[in-house]
Amino acid sequence: MANSSDRPVLEELDRAECMRLIAGGVVGRVAFDDGEGPTVIPVNYAVDGDSVIFRTSATGRMTRSLLTSVPGGEVRAAFQADRFDESARTGWSVLLRGGAHRLSAAERAAVPRVEPWPGDERGEWFRLSALEVSGRRLSRR
């Protein structure tokens, strides 16, 4: 078991390991620019291949920001998830970067179901397709 005084070892994770790690989670964070700089909002999510599906309010800031794209285009966004052990001072973090696009009703029917903890009124579904996947794990030896 890791001891917080052991030597820290930081390793880069490959794409497969990153996707495996986030597949086991239910809460991540979406980062985007809302016109006044970067912002970060927690979301419930599901992994679908090389992308992440999440839901948000139709009238919220995230929907407004992710839809200010050129028609058919995608807005740059990031999805981040991590898990840390504060007593051992270890953990991992994964970042997906790419474009976000809103799912049509037909597309929604074909993706894994996402259940937002705050309730079902989060009527817009988005897919963040990962152009870039990176991750790191901090362990102690």
Added chain:
Amino acid sequence: MANSSDRPVLEELDRAECMRLIAGGVVGRVAFDDGEGPTVIPVNYAVDGDSVIFRTSATGRMTRSLLTSVPGGEVRAAFQADRFDESARTGWSVLLRGGAHRLSAAERAAVPRVEPWPGDERGEWFRLSALEVSGRRLSRR
């Protein structure tokens, strides 16, 4: 105790409560634009008044991005921290938005000490001063 099937209640947190919540933590996330869109990097941090102090590598992407400012200016960035209980499906999230600036040696001596879990080679210290503090708590009743 919260039961995950209870009715979800989402409340906005005031600035004092947000700062109190993040004062108890040691891992948060900094979001910034590295020129290719938003990115998110976990950091160890300390709260100092209405700002957050964190450290990063002098040669890393975060330092490069946070220093591409006009002289004396600040780069737009965000700091996010949260804590969730996956079994109860509850938790809180806090977001600080504002400008990041690098601390001089003299400034470093006057701020709370930050100990990065991966080791001490994170030679640049930054302060993110919160222009805007927001937070939410999800509970169940």
